[in-house]
Amino acid sequence: MTVVHPTPPPRSPLGRAYAEQASWSTPAGHPTAATTPAGHPTAAARDSATLTLAYRGRFLDGPAFLSGTERRAVARDLRTIHDLLRTLPERAFGGSLAALADAVGMTPRQTALITRSARTGSLVPLGRADLYHDGSGFRLLEFNITSALGGFENADVNRAMLAYPPLRDFVDRHRLRYTDTVAGMVRTMYAECAATIPADRPPVVAVLDTVENFAVVGPRLAVLAAKLADHGVEGIACHPGQLSFPNGRPTVAGRAVDVVFRYFLAEDLADPASAAQLEPLLVAVEQGRVGLFSRLDAEVYGNKGALAMLSDDRLRDLFDADERACVDRILPWTRYVRPRVTDPGGTGVDVLRYARSRQDELVLKPTLLHGGSGIVAGWQVTGAEWEARVGAAVDGPFVLQHRVRPAAEPFPDGTGGVRDHYLNWGIYLGDHAVVGADGYAGCFLRGSTEPTVGVVSLGDGALVGCAFHDD
Template sequence: MTVTRPPHLHRSPLGHAYVEHLAGAAGAGDPTAAARESAALTLAYRDRFLAGPAFLGDAERRTVAGDLRTIYDLLRSLPDRIFGGSLAALAEAVGMSGQQTALITRSARTGSLVPLGRADLYHDGTAFSLLEFNITSALGGFENADLNRAMLTFAPLREFVTRHRLGYRDTLACMARTMLAECATAVPAGRPPVVAVLDTVDNFAVIGPRLRVFAAKLAEHGIEGIACHPGQLTYPNGRPTVAGRTVDIVYRYFLAEDLADPASVAELEPLLAAADQGKVGLFSRLDAEIYGNKATLAMLSDDRHRALFDAAELACVDRLLPWTRYVRPRTTDPGGSDVDLLRYAVAHRDDLVLKPTLLHGGSGIVAGWQVDPARWQADLTAAMDGPYVLQRRIRPAAEPFPDGAGGAQDLYLNWGIYLGDVDVVGEDGYAGCFVRGSTDPAVGVVSLGAGAAVGSAFHES
């Protein structure tokens, strides 16, 4: 049986080859069976698994990893390039409150900040486009290698991966190495470090089971992990202790947005004080999320700042980043002309997405083509001069995937590509990948919350 290749499905030759490979392996079984039998994977991904993986060619992997390294460096340079070296000014510009700004700038005075992040990208059939860059320790995706291993129990995929010399990166291993590098002064000699995987009391009530999985898996990397919340910590001699164990490093799962809540800040203050005093390592440093804020992408995209970047940096921004602007009365359109933003956005509703800068996980995002004109105008008016950005819509190209029933289907993917420090994770900083797939070609946000399924990713190695 030969699978016809629709002409628009051209990004992934390996994807086409795998669909054709499966055509000769009818009756081989359920490719997602091992994933469904894994308690950790079903806890993380709600028993929604794609029937096959995504594939990255060697050249495109190296290109996107290189571009993401450039974007990361540009984001880290924003305080110096735009705000006279003031991290506080950047924090205020992205919408942080006074309390958040004070805590974040206080944290930035201690230790180092080693690159770690997950880029969310769409591929339009020609190139990747960066939608968001999540720069923090609380990334999720630590089960990615488990998903790859589970999928490899399916014999046809295992044969295909071997034949084409494909591989994958262990995202959790990259996270663990990054944590130990960033908190090197807190790593004890002669014994495994004790790491508290910590979120706020309220958040832990929801995601505690998954954090316990994370903590247990750290043992695979020579780390003793304990999942907990601030109410479970005590501070004899000023050092945090949990379950009778003195903590060397706290792996932070709470976010900067949690620091807007006075109750959460009060819970965390003893920990932050211990980190200030060098009595515990805190990973990642609180200022990491400023650089991953959606508003910083608007700063890179803003025509007013183009003179601050050299030719190679501008080429990377233009290649990877779609038009992104603060929601302000006046702006420049994609052609560089000064326009009334509200009028422009109303006229181009089908091609724009409205995003809050301080939320995560797709919360608060409004896709213009999914709402009526009156709702769109009302949302824009409410967002004006607030912590919101507008971004040009990227239409993801269809990708060929097995449908689990012996045929093929078109899926539209959100690529979650992890980036680490080259000296820590090796190669080009590529730290693994997973995808979320939707069957809806007009999808607004491809996410688990919006009904997508998750898949592993393999790359040419």
């Protein structure tokens, strides 16, 4: 007797309904499909200079959708994970942030700079979680806890998509909305840097990256600086070489700076030249002459090695029952690459033997890099290369993580059909008292049509999209 298993329901009934509607609202060969601004769902996005600068016309042919229940549940889990990460120094290192920084692989120079930053101001929750949905729930791959968040143009993608009449009608009919991430970032900056933000005028905010990085991302940072004006902030994109410090306070383009919106990362601080260029700024921050958003110690909590600590069963006694349930629900098995690790059942195993036997189910990740840099998916390399890469990572700043297979999500293909994509959900989280009741601060999508994708990232050719949600 043949057993027929029912097809699982789609993650998002709204997504399926919209994809099916789009397949007949703009059929293949329809005369408006590519000839009028409103005739294609990506037309307005492609016409946007801001979005073209960021994404070069690489857009999904529609949005994704989150139900209110999904949104609240994932935001609740991410808040729990954020709280666990923020309390790791107290729970596991006797209150020492420096010990945590050392444990996650930061250099002595990075650790010294980070611990100095932690003595200034406050650190209000802000980050972007990168997740796959495996068909049963969201699974957390990385948690970027920092102010240097990519994808900040996400609300512009939402607005551009709404220029397409069938989508606008669908959104209106289902009473959907979206969240502006930049607005949440600005509110977080006000909360974190209240001591240096003037009450009688708009603050002057320097959107700052290192000299080397600014040569590449300067135009994007100029966009962010301009967008801050929509939220009552005077933004100026710059690098440390453009700062001067009369009377110890940073000045740029003739304007005294109230807050530095940080786009450099902890990995940049490993370079002695970059660290030296930033030293006058860090002194000004310590002296209370300027705010730094966000504090440098955010980088420690957003490190992949810190996630490995939450996953490690040897630390489970540090968490209560609800916290353990959250970790089990959202975080895949993640371990530092050490000679011996514990497997998902808690049994000690040789890491190289375990990695060889599970090559098709594991991903090797450096703890200190971002944007998919340095990641090796076991199923995409030969056995010899995999063994060599894992062997070289032993006792270094690397983690192994169990593979998460993203479930297919239906999208209109732009020509009257439907095509599956596999999504990296970039869900932004803020403090619920600052950005809203559940802490959800927007969503940035990257999608691939490859079902065996290793990393759904812009560097690997992913398309970009946005999400709408209901309440």
